[in-house]
Amino acid sequence: MTHGLYYPYSAAMNACTLCSTPLRAIPGLGIYLVGHRGAIQYPLCLKCIKLAQKGLPSDQLRQLDDKLEKRATELGLTQTQ
Numbered sequence: 001m002t003h004g005l006y007y008p009y010s011a012a013m014n015a016c017t018l019c020s021t022p023l024r025a026i027p028g029l030g031i032y033l034v035g036h037r038g039a040i041q042y043p044l045c046l047k048c049i050k051l052a053q054k055g056l057p058s059d060q061l062r063q064l065d066d067k068l069e070k071r072a073t074e075l076g077l078t079q080t081q
Contacts, residue, residue, distance in 0.1 A: 016045035018052075018064050032068040034077040040068060 015022050017030070026043040030052070033039050044052060056064070 013041075013043045015043070016048050017042040017067055018044060018048040018056075018060060021045045021047070032072070034072045038072075038077045040071055040075065040077070042068060042071070 013023075013026060023043055023045060027046050028044050028049045029041045030044055031039050031041055051060070
């Protein structure tokens with residue numbers, strides 16, 4: 001685990017967070033806010049970037065939120081501070 005200037009992120013971000021497509025390069029990062037100051041950066045593939053820009057359906061938003069909540073718990077972050 002490494003840490004950016006403000007956001008913790010995994011050194012092995014090699015798959016899209018939403019669809020799990022393997023990534024050779026990260027075309028875009030999303031930021032998931034956790035609490036007052038914490039945030040998690042997560043990679044998205046080109047297809048999911050385009051979908052996210054248009055607005056994700058509620059089932060995909062729920063799936064993404066669940067994955068990011070799990071990641072926040074692994075990092076010891078909470079949303080209530």
